[in-house]
Amino acid sequence: MSFKSIIQDMKGELGSISRKGFDVKFGHGARSRSHRVVQDSSVPIDAFMQSCWANMPTELLRDVLMRIEASEVTWPPRKSVSACAGVCRNWREIMKEIVKTPEISGNLTFPISLKQPGPRNSLLQCYIKRNCSNQTYYLYLGLNQSTNDDGKFLLMARKCRRPTCTDYIISLNGDDVSKGSSTYIGKLRSNFLGTKFTIYDSQPPNSGAKVTKSCSTRLTNVKQVSPRVPAGNYPVAHISYELNVLGSRGPRRMQCIMDAIPASSIEPGGVAPTQTEFLHSYLDTFPSLPFFRSKSTRAESFQSGPFSTQRDRMLVLRNKAPRWHEQLQCWCLNFNGRVTVASVKNFQLVASAENLAAGQEQHENVILQFGKVGKDVFTMDYQYPISAFQAFAICLSSFDTKIACE
Known part of the structure:
Protein backbone atom coordinates (compact mmCIF):
# COMPACT_ATOMS: atom_id res chain seq x y z
CA MET A 1 0.00 0.00 0.00
CA SER A 2 1.37 3.40 -1.00
CA PHE A 3 1.83 6.20 1.50
CA LYS A 4 -0.80 8.28 -0.32
CA SER A 5 -3.42 5.56 0.05
CA ILE A 6 -2.57 5.18 3.74
CA ILE A 7 -3.19 8.89 4.33
CA GLN A 8 -6.48 8.72 2.38
CA ASP A 9 -7.68 5.73 4.40
CA MET A 10 -6.70 7.48 7.60
CA LYS A 11 -8.66 10.63 6.64
CA GLY A 12 -11.70 8.55 5.75
CA GLU A 13 -11.64 6.78 9.09
CA LEU A 14 -11.30 10.04 11.01
CA GLY A 15 -14.22 11.48 9.07
CA SER A 16 -16.45 8.57 9.99
CA ILE A 17 -15.48 8.93 13.66
CA SER A 18 -16.40 12.61 13.69
CA ARG A 19 -19.75 12.04 11.91
CA LYS A 20 -21.19 9.16 13.88
CA GLY A 21 -22.47 9.25 17.41
CA PHE A 22 -22.96 6.29 19.71
CA ASP A 23 -26.26 4.54 18.89
CA VAL A 24 -27.49 2.25 21.63
CA LYS A 25 -30.85 0.44 21.75
CA PHE A 26 -32.53 -0.41 25.01
CA GLY A 27 -35.40 -2.93 25.50
CA HIS A 28 -38.04 -2.28 28.16
CA GLY A 29 -40.91 -4.75 28.54
CA ALA A 30 -42.92 -5.34 25.40
CA ARG A 31 -41.94 -2.03 23.90
CA SER A 32 -38.57 -1.29 22.40
CA ARG A 33 -37.32 2.27 22.02
CA SER A 34 -34.29 3.61 20.18
CA HIS A 35 -32.24 6.27 21.93
CA ARG A 36 -29.32 8.24 20.47
CA VAL A 37 -26.62 8.85 23.02
CA VAL A 38 -24.50 11.84 21.97
CA GLN A 39 -21.08 12.93 23.16
CA ASP A 40 -21.08 15.33 26.10
CA SER A 41 -19.82 18.63 24.65
CA SER A 42 -18.00 19.39 27.90
CA VAL A 43 -15.72 16.36 27.44
CA PRO A 44 -13.33 16.81 24.47
CA ILE A 45 -12.57 13.86 22.21
CA ASP A 46 -9.35 13.52 20.27
CA ALA A 47 -10.41 11.82 17.04
CA PHE A 48 -6.78 11.11 16.16
CA MET A 49 -6.27 9.12 19.36
CA GLN A 50 -9.26 6.89 18.45
CA SER A 51 -7.74 6.08 15.08
CA CYS A 52 -6.00 2.79 14.43
CA TRP A 53 -3.05 4.81 13.08
CA ALA A 54 -2.48 6.35 16.50
CA ASN A 55 -2.58 2.95 18.17
CA MET A 56 0.10 1.31 16.05
CA PRO A 57 2.84 -0.43 18.09
CA THR A 58 5.55 2.10 18.88
CA GLU A 59 8.36 -0.12 17.61
CA LEU A 60 6.65 -0.68 14.26
CA LEU A 61 5.69 2.99 13.91
CA ARG A 62 9.21 4.18 14.66
CA ASP A 63 10.68 1.79 12.09
CA VAL A 64 8.21 2.95 9.41
CA LEU A 65 8.84 6.64 10.06
CA MET A 66 12.61 6.18 10.15
CA ARG A 67 12.51 4.50 6.74
CA ILE A 68 10.36 7.28 5.28
CA GLU A 69 12.65 9.97 6.68
CA ALA A 70 15.79 8.22 5.44
CA SER A 71 14.47 7.54 1.92
CA GLU A 72 13.18 11.04 1.17
CA VAL A 73 16.09 13.45 1.34
CA THR A 74 15.03 15.98 -1.31
CA TRP A 75 12.00 18.19 -1.89
CA PRO A 76 9.21 17.67 -3.02
CA PRO A 77 9.29 13.95 -1.98
CA ARG A 78 10.15 15.17 1.53
CA LYS A 79 6.59 16.45 1.82
CA SER A 80 5.73 12.96 3.05
CA VAL A 81 7.88 13.53 6.15
CA SER A 82 5.86 16.63 7.06
CA ALA A 83 2.62 14.81 6.28
CA CYS A 84 3.55 11.96 8.62
CA ALA A 85 4.27 14.42 11.41
CA GLY A 86 0.77 15.86 11.01
CA VAL A 87 -1.15 12.58 11.33
CA CYS A 88 -1.50 12.47 15.12
CA ARG A 89 0.29 13.23 18.35
CA ASN A 90 2.15 9.90 18.48
CA TRP A 91 3.49 10.30 14.96
CA ARG A 92 4.44 13.92 15.61
CA GLU A 93 6.45 13.17 18.76
CA ILE A 94 8.39 10.39 17.04
CA MET A 95 9.06 12.53 13.98
CA LYS A 96 10.43 15.33 16.14
CA GLU A 97 12.97 12.86 17.51
CA ILE A 98 13.89 11.39 14.12
CA VAL A 99 14.24 14.58 12.03
CA LYS A 100 17.56 16.30 12.70
CA THR A 101 18.44 19.98 12.48
CA PRO A 102 19.83 21.38 9.18
CA GLU A 103 23.26 21.50 10.83
CA ILE A 104 23.27 17.69 10.99
CA SER A 105 20.93 16.58 8.19
CA GLY A 106 21.38 19.38 5.67
CA ASN A 107 17.61 19.39 5.10
CA LEU A 108 14.93 22.03 5.69
CA THR A 109 11.85 20.11 6.80
CA PHE A 110 9.81 22.11 9.30
CA PRO A 111 9.34 25.92 9.40
CA ILE A 112 11.57 26.25 12.49
CA SER A 113 14.45 24.95 10.32
CA LEU A 114 14.60 28.41 8.72
CA LYS A 115 15.75 29.86 12.06
CA GLN A 116 18.39 27.17 12.66
CA PRO A 117 22.03 27.21 11.40
CA GLY A 118 22.70 25.54 8.06
CA PRO A 119 24.88 22.48 7.42
CA ARG A 120 28.50 22.59 8.56
CA ASN A 121 30.32 21.07 5.61
CA SER A 122 28.31 22.13 2.57
CA LEU A 123 26.36 25.05 1.17
Whole structure:
Protein backbone atom coordinates (compact mmCIF):
# COMPACT_ATOMS: atom_id res chain seq x y z
CA MET A 1 0.00 0.00 0.00
CA SER A 2 1.37 3.40 -1.00
CA PHE A 3 1.83 6.20 1.50
CA LYS A 4 -0.80 8.28 -0.32
CA SER A 5 -3.42 5.56 0.05
CA ILE A 6 -2.57 5.18 3.74
CA ILE A 7 -3.19 8.89 4.33
CA GLN A 8 -6.48 8.72 2.38
CA ASP A 9 -7.68 5.73 4.40
CA MET A 10 -6.70 7.48 7.60
CA LYS A 11 -8.66 10.63 6.64
CA GLY A 12 -11.70 8.55 5.75
CA GLU A 13 -11.64 6.78 9.09
CA LEU A 14 -11.30 10.04 11.01
CA GLY A 15 -14.22 11.48 9.07
CA SER A 16 -16.45 8.57 9.99
CA ILE A 17 -15.48 8.93 13.66
CA SER A 18 -16.40 12.61 13.69
CA ARG A 19 -19.75 12.04 11.91
CA LYS A 20 -21.19 9.16 13.88
CA GLY A 21 -22.47 9.25 17.41
CA PHE A 22 -22.96 6.29 19.71
CA ASP A 23 -26.26 4.54 18.89
CA VAL A 24 -27.49 2.25 21.63
CA LYS A 25 -30.85 0.44 21.75
CA PHE A 26 -32.53 -0.41 25.01
CA GLY A 27 -35.40 -2.93 25.50
CA HIS A 28 -38.04 -2.28 28.16
CA GLY A 29 -40.91 -4.75 28.54
CA ALA A 30 -42.92 -5.34 25.40
CA ARG A 31 -41.94 -2.03 23.90
CA SER A 32 -38.57 -1.29 22.40
CA ARG A 33 -37.32 2.27 22.02
CA SER A 34 -34.29 3.61 20.18
CA HIS A 35 -32.24 6.27 21.93
CA ARG A 36 -29.32 8.24 20.47
CA VAL A 37 -26.62 8.85 23.02
CA VAL A 38 -24.50 11.84 21.97
CA GLN A 39 -21.08 12.93 23.16
CA ASP A 40 -21.08 15.33 26.10
CA SER A 41 -19.82 18.63 24.65
CA SER A 42 -18.00 19.39 27.90
CA VAL A 43 -15.72 16.36 27.44
CA PRO A 44 -13.33 16.81 24.47
CA ILE A 45 -12.57 13.86 22.21
CA ASP A 46 -9.35 13.52 20.27
CA ALA A 47 -10.41 11.82 17.04
CA PHE A 48 -6.78 11.11 16.16
CA MET A 49 -6.27 9.12 19.36
CA GLN A 50 -9.26 6.89 18.45
CA SER A 51 -7.74 6.08 15.08
CA CYS A 52 -6.00 2.79 14.43
CA TRP A 53 -3.05 4.81 13.08
CA ALA A 54 -2.48 6.35 16.50
CA ASN A 55 -2.58 2.95 18.17
CA MET A 56 0.10 1.31 16.05
CA PRO A 57 2.84 -0.43 18.09
CA THR A 58 5.55 2.10 18.88
CA GLU A 59 8.36 -0.12 17.61
CA LEU A 60 6.65 -0.68 14.26
CA LEU A 61 5.69 2.99 13.91
CA ARG A 62 9.21 4.18 14.66
CA ASP A 63 10.68 1.79 12.09
CA VAL A 64 8.21 2.95 9.41
CA LEU A 65 8.84 6.64 10.06
CA MET A 66 12.61 6.18 10.15
CA ARG A 67 12.51 4.50 6.74
CA ILE A 68 10.36 7.28 5.28
CA GLU A 69 12.65 9.97 6.68
CA ALA A 70 15.79 8.22 5.44
CA SER A 71 14.47 7.54 1.92
CA GLU A 72 13.18 11.04 1.17
CA VAL A 73 16.09 13.45 1.34
CA THR A 74 15.03 15.98 -1.31
CA TRP A 75 12.00 18.19 -1.89
CA PRO A 76 9.21 17.67 -3.02
CA PRO A 77 9.29 13.95 -1.98
CA ARG A 78 10.15 15.17 1.53
CA LYS A 79 6.59 16.45 1.82
CA SER A 80 5.73 12.96 3.05
CA VAL A 81 7.88 13.53 6.15
CA SER A 82 5.86 16.63 7.06
CA ALA A 83 2.62 14.81 6.28
CA CYS A 84 3.55 11.96 8.62
CA ALA A 85 4.27 14.42 11.41
CA GLY A 86 0.77 15.86 11.01
CA VAL A 87 -1.15 12.58 11.33
CA CYS A 88 -1.50 12.47 15.12
CA ARG A 89 0.29 13.23 18.35
CA ASN A 90 2.15 9.90 18.48
CA TRP A 91 3.49 10.30 14.96
CA ARG A 92 4.44 13.92 15.61
CA GLU A 93 6.45 13.17 18.76
CA ILE A 94 8.39 10.39 17.04
CA MET A 95 9.06 12.53 13.98
CA LYS A 96 10.43 15.33 16.14
CA GLU A 97 12.97 12.86 17.51
CA ILE A 98 13.89 11.39 14.12
CA VAL A 99 14.24 14.58 12.03
CA LYS A 100 17.56 16.30 12.70
CA THR A 101 18.44 19.98 12.48
CA PRO A 102 19.83 21.38 9.18
CA GLU A 103 23.26 21.50 10.83
CA ILE A 104 23.27 17.69 10.99
CA SER A 105 20.93 16.58 8.19
CA GLY A 106 21.38 19.38 5.67
CA ASN A 107 17.61 19.39 5.10
CA LEU A 108 14.93 22.03 5.69
CA THR A 109 11.85 20.11 6.80
CA PHE A 110 9.81 22.11 9.30
CA PRO A 111 9.34 25.92 9.40
CA ILE A 112 11.57 26.25 12.49
CA SER A 113 14.45 24.95 10.32
CA LEU A 114 14.60 28.41 8.72
CA LYS A 115 15.75 29.86 12.06
CA GLN A 116 18.39 27.17 12.66
CA PRO A 117 22.03 27.21 11.40
CA GLY A 118 22.70 25.54 8.06
CA PRO A 119 24.88 22.48 7.42
CA ARG A 120 28.50 22.59 8.56
CA ASN A 121 30.32 21.07 5.61
CA SER A 122 28.31 22.13 2.57
CA LEU A 123 26.36 25.05 1.17
CA LEU A 124 22.58 24.77 1.17
CA GLN A 125 21.45 25.93 -2.28
CA CYS A 126 18.48 28.28 -2.60
CA TYR A 127 17.34 30.98 -5.00
CA ILE A 128 15.47 34.28 -4.77
CA LYS A 129 12.86 35.53 -7.24
CA ARG A 130 12.22 39.26 -7.36
CA ASN A 131 8.94 40.88 -8.38
CA CYS A 132 9.73 44.50 -9.19
CA SER A 133 6.10 45.48 -9.75
CA ASN A 134 5.08 45.04 -6.11
CA GLN A 135 8.53 45.07 -4.47
CA THR A 136 8.36 41.49 -3.19
CA TYR A 137 11.06 38.82 -2.90
CA TYR A 138 10.53 35.06 -2.66
CA LEU A 139 13.03 32.56 -1.27
CA TYR A 140 12.90 28.97 -2.55
CA LEU A 141 14.86 25.85 -1.75
CA GLY A 142 16.41 24.49 -4.94
CA LEU A 143 19.03 25.06 -7.61
CA ASN A 144 17.25 27.73 -9.70
CA GLN A 145 13.98 28.19 -11.56
CA SER A 146 15.38 26.71 -14.78
CA THR A 147 15.25 23.20 -13.30
CA ASN A 148 12.18 20.99 -13.51
CA ASP A 149 11.75 21.18 -9.73
CA ASP A 150 10.03 24.44 -8.82
CA GLY A 151 11.61 24.24 -5.40
CA LYS A 152 10.07 24.59 -1.98
CA PHE A 153 8.80 27.99 -0.90
CA LEU A 154 10.59 29.16 2.24
CA LEU A 155 10.17 32.87 2.90
CA MET A 156 8.77 36.05 1.40
CA ALA A 157 9.78 39.69 1.95
CA ARG A 158 8.07 42.93 0.97
CA LYS A 159 9.78 46.28 0.69
CA CYS A 160 8.14 49.15 2.57
CA ARG A 161 9.50 52.65 2.03
CA ARG A 162 9.36 55.15 4.87
CA PRO A 163 10.43 58.81 5.05
CA THR A 164 13.70 58.08 6.86
CA CYS A 165 14.31 54.36 6.25
CA THR A 166 13.29 51.26 4.33
CA ASP A 167 11.82 48.10 5.86
CA TYR A 168 11.79 44.60 4.38
CA ILE A 169 9.07 42.64 6.18
CA ILE A 170 9.81 38.90 6.18
CA SER A 171 7.05 36.30 6.49
CA LEU A 172 6.51 32.54 6.34
CA ASN A 173 3.40 33.10 4.24
CA GLY A 174 3.69 34.11 0.61
CA ASP A 175 0.31 35.86 0.70
CA ASP A 176 0.52 37.75 3.99
CA VAL A 177 3.53 39.87 4.95
CA SER A 178 1.92 42.27 7.43
CA LYS A 179 3.69 42.78 10.73
CA GLY A 180 0.47 41.96 12.58
CA SER A 181 0.30 38.52 10.97
CA SER A 182 1.00 35.34 12.89
CA THR A 183 3.50 34.39 10.17
CA TYR A 184 5.70 37.50 10.60
CA ILE A 185 9.16 36.32 11.67
CA GLY A 186 11.38 39.37 11.31
CA LYS A 187 12.47 42.31 9.22
CA LEU A 188 15.42 44.17 7.73
CA ARG A 189 15.64 47.94 8.27
CA SER A 190 17.98 50.34 6.46
CA ASN A 191 19.04 53.88 7.16
CA PHE A 192 18.18 56.76 4.82
CA LEU A 193 21.34 56.34 2.67
CA GLY A 194 20.98 52.57 2.38
CA THR A 195 24.45 51.97 3.81
CA LYS A 196 23.56 50.51 7.22
CA PHE A 197 21.05 47.78 8.00
CA THR A 198 19.76 45.98 11.06
CA ILE A 199 18.22 42.51 11.04
CA TYR A 200 15.44 42.05 13.61
CA ASP A 201 14.06 38.71 14.76
CA SER A 202 10.45 38.62 15.96
CA GLN A 203 11.42 36.36 18.85
CA PRO A 204 14.50 36.23 21.11
CA PRO A 205 17.33 34.28 19.42
CA ASN A 206 18.64 33.23 22.85
CA SER A 207 17.73 33.42 26.50
CA GLY A 208 18.94 36.94 27.31
CA ALA A 209 18.14 38.85 24.12
CA LYS A 210 16.71 42.34 24.61
CA VAL A 211 13.78 43.66 22.62
CA THR A 212 14.06 46.91 20.70
CA LYS A 213 11.01 49.16 20.81
CA SER A 214 9.74 50.25 17.42
CA CYS A 215 6.54 50.88 15.53
CA SER A 216 6.34 47.22 14.48
CA THR A 217 6.26 46.25 18.15
CA ARG A 218 3.08 48.24 18.60
CA LEU A 219 1.52 46.98 15.37
CA THR A 220 1.86 43.31 16.26
CA ASN A 221 -1.52 41.75 17.01
CA VAL A 222 -1.40 40.96 20.70
CA LYS A 223 -4.10 38.32 20.34
CA GLN A 224 -1.79 36.22 18.18
CA VAL A 225 1.19 36.31 20.48
CA SER A 226 1.77 34.11 23.49
CA PRO A 227 1.56 36.11 26.75
CA ARG A 228 4.79 34.46 27.89
CA VAL A 229 6.84 36.12 25.17
CA PRO A 230 6.81 39.88 24.51
CA ALA A 231 6.10 40.90 20.94
CA GLY A 232 8.90 42.94 19.50
CA ASN A 233 12.05 43.15 17.44
CA TYR A 234 15.27 41.56 18.62
CA PRO A 235 18.38 42.78 16.75
CA VAL A 236 20.46 39.81 15.59
CA ALA A 237 22.83 41.36 13.03
CA HIS A 238 24.13 44.69 11.71
CA ILE A 239 25.20 45.18 8.08
CA SER A 240 27.23 48.12 6.80
CA TYR A 241 28.37 49.08 3.30
CA GLU A 242 31.52 51.19 3.10
CA LEU A 243 31.78 54.29 0.96
CA ASN A 244 33.19 53.38 -2.44
CA VAL A 245 35.56 56.13 -3.60
CA LEU A 246 35.59 54.64 -7.11
CA GLY A 247 31.83 54.88 -7.45
CA SER A 248 30.23 52.36 -9.81
CA ARG A 249 33.63 51.40 -11.22
CA GLY A 250 34.57 49.40 -8.12
CA PRO A 251 32.97 46.52 -6.19
CA ARG A 252 30.98 47.03 -3.02
CA ARG A 253 32.54 46.49 0.39
CA MET A 254 30.29 45.14 3.13
CA GLN A 255 30.58 43.92 6.70
CA CYS A 256 28.10 41.91 8.80
CA ILE A 257 28.31 41.81 12.58
CA MET A 258 26.28 38.84 13.81
CA ASP A 259 25.16 39.98 17.26
CA ALA A 260 23.64 36.62 18.20
CA ILE A 261 26.48 34.37 16.97
CA PRO A 262 29.84 34.08 18.77
CA ALA A 263 33.04 34.07 16.75
CA SER A 264 33.94 30.72 18.30
CA SER A 265 31.12 29.06 16.33
CA ILE A 266 33.28 28.81 13.20
CA GLU A 267 36.08 27.01 15.03
CA PRO A 268 36.16 23.18 15.18
CA GLY A 269 33.58 22.11 17.73
CA GLY A 270 32.13 25.63 17.96
CA VAL A 271 28.44 26.08 18.74
CA ALA A 272 25.96 28.62 17.40
CA PRO A 273 22.62 29.38 19.13
CA THR A 274 19.83 27.18 17.74
CA GLN A 275 16.17 28.06 18.13
CA THR A 276 14.16 24.95 18.88
CA GLU A 277 10.58 26.15 18.46
CA PHE A 278 8.43 29.11 17.52
CA LEU A 279 7.37 30.84 20.71
CA HIS A 280 4.71 32.91 18.95
CA SER A 281 1.48 31.62 17.47
CA TYR A 282 2.82 30.73 14.03
CA LEU A 283 0.78 27.52 14.04
CA ASP A 284 -2.31 29.26 12.61
CA THR A 285 -0.95 29.09 9.07
CA PHE A 286 0.63 25.63 9.47
CA PRO A 287 -1.92 23.70 11.55
CA SER A 288 -0.68 20.27 10.45
CA LEU A 289 3.05 20.93 10.61
CA PRO A 290 4.99 20.18 13.78
CA PHE A 291 7.87 22.31 14.91
CA PHE A 292 11.15 20.62 15.66
CA ARG A 293 12.26 20.59 19.28
CA SER A 294 15.83 19.43 19.70
CA LYS A 295 16.82 17.48 22.79
CA SER A 296 20.32 18.82 22.55
CA THR A 297 21.35 21.19 25.30
CA ARG A 298 24.27 22.70 23.41
CA ALA A 299 22.34 25.80 22.41
CA GLU A 300 20.93 26.23 25.91
CA SER A 301 24.43 26.43 27.33
CA PHE A 302 25.12 29.55 25.25
CA GLN A 303 24.27 32.70 27.17
CA SER A 304 23.46 35.86 25.30
CA GLY A 305 24.60 39.36 26.06
CA PRO A 306 27.91 41.10 25.42
CA PHE A 307 30.69 38.74 24.46
CA SER A 308 33.06 39.61 27.26
CA THR A 309 35.77 37.07 26.58
CA GLN A 310 38.10 37.08 23.61
CA ARG A 311 36.84 33.67 22.54
CA ASP A 312 33.15 34.59 22.61
CA ARG A 313 33.23 37.90 20.77
CA MET A 314 30.73 38.51 17.97
CA LEU A 315 31.16 36.85 14.60
CA VAL A 316 32.13 39.33 11.88
CA LEU A 317 31.64 38.53 8.19
CA ARG A 318 33.21 40.48 5.31
CA ASN A 319 32.75 40.18 1.59
CA LYS A 320 35.51 38.35 -0.20
CA ALA A 321 37.63 40.77 -2.21
CA PRO A 322 37.30 40.10 -5.98
CA ARG A 323 40.25 40.13 -8.34
CA TRP A 324 40.57 42.22 -11.48
CA HIS A 325 40.55 40.17 -14.70
CA GLU A 326 42.63 41.91 -17.35
CA GLN A 327 41.22 40.04 -20.33
CA LEU A 328 37.59 40.39 -19.31
CA GLN A 329 38.13 43.86 -17.88
CA CYS A 330 35.93 43.18 -14.85
CA TRP A 331 36.05 42.09 -11.21
CA CYS A 332 35.76 38.33 -10.76
CA LEU A 333 34.95 35.82 -8.00
CA ASN A 334 34.74 32.03 -8.19
CA PHE A 335 31.10 31.13 -7.59
CA ASN A 336 31.59 27.54 -8.83
CA GLY A 337 29.05 28.02 -11.61
CA ARG A 338 26.27 29.29 -9.34
CA VAL A 339 26.38 32.87 -10.73
CA THR A 340 26.17 33.60 -14.46
CA VAL A 341 25.35 37.32 -14.75
CA ALA A 342 27.72 40.13 -13.76
CA SER A 343 26.19 42.45 -11.16
CA VAL A 344 27.32 44.83 -8.44
CA LYS A 345 25.00 42.90 -6.13
CA ASN A 346 27.04 39.67 -6.35
CA PHE A 347 29.07 38.85 -3.23
CA GLN A 348 30.64 36.14 -1.10
CA LEU A 349 30.87 36.45 2.69
CA VAL A 350 33.71 34.91 4.70
CA ALA A 351 34.75 35.17 8.31
CA SER A 352 36.80 38.26 9.06
CA ALA A 353 40.49 37.72 9.77
CA GLU A 354 40.00 38.82 13.37
CA ASN A 355 37.65 35.87 13.94
CA LEU A 356 39.98 33.21 12.55
CA ALA A 357 42.48 31.17 14.46
CA ALA A 358 46.16 31.62 13.81
CA GLY A 359 47.24 30.06 10.52
CA GLN A 360 43.69 29.74 9.16
CA GLU A 361 43.11 31.17 5.68
CA GLN A 362 40.60 34.02 5.53
CA HIS A 363 39.07 33.04 2.18
CA GLU A 364 38.97 29.32 2.81
CA ASN A 365 35.31 28.93 3.81
CA VAL A 366 32.47 30.84 2.12
CA ILE A 367 29.58 31.17 4.58
CA LEU A 368 27.17 32.97 2.24
CA GLN A 369 27.24 33.67 -1.47
CA PHE A 370 24.68 35.55 -3.54
CA GLY A 371 24.60 36.25 -7.25
CA LYS A 372 22.51 36.94 -10.31
CA VAL A 373 21.50 34.24 -12.81
CA GLY A 374 18.60 35.97 -14.60
CA LYS A 375 16.71 39.23 -14.90
CA ASP A 376 14.95 38.76 -11.56
CA VAL A 377 16.47 35.50 -10.32
CA PHE A 378 19.37 35.22 -7.87
CA THR A 379 21.03 32.25 -6.20
CA MET A 380 21.61 32.20 -2.44
CA ASP A 381 23.85 29.55 -0.88
CA TYR A 382 24.59 29.50 2.84
CA GLN A 383 25.96 27.26 5.57
CA TYR A 384 26.72 27.11 9.28
CA PRO A 385 26.63 29.15 11.48
CA ILE A 386 23.96 31.42 9.90
CA SER A 387 20.34 30.44 9.23
CA ALA A 388 18.19 30.75 6.13
CA PHE A 389 16.35 33.69 7.70
CA GLN A 390 19.60 35.54 8.43
CA ALA A 391 21.05 34.76 5.00
CA PHE A 392 17.88 35.94 3.26
CA ALA A 393 17.90 39.21 5.21
CA ILE A 394 21.58 39.83 4.36
CA CYS A 395 20.85 39.27 0.66
CA LEU A 396 17.89 41.65 0.80
CA SER A 397 20.30 44.40 1.85
CA SER A 398 22.08 43.99 -1.48
CA PHE A 399 18.88 44.87 -3.37
CA ASP A 400 18.43 48.21 -1.63
CA THR A 401 19.63 51.38 -3.38
CA LYS A 402 22.82 52.78 -1.86
CA ILE A 403 23.03 56.49 -2.51
CA ALA A 404 26.45 56.97 -0.93
CA CYS A 405 28.09 53.85 -2.39
CA GLU A 406 27.39 54.00 -6.11
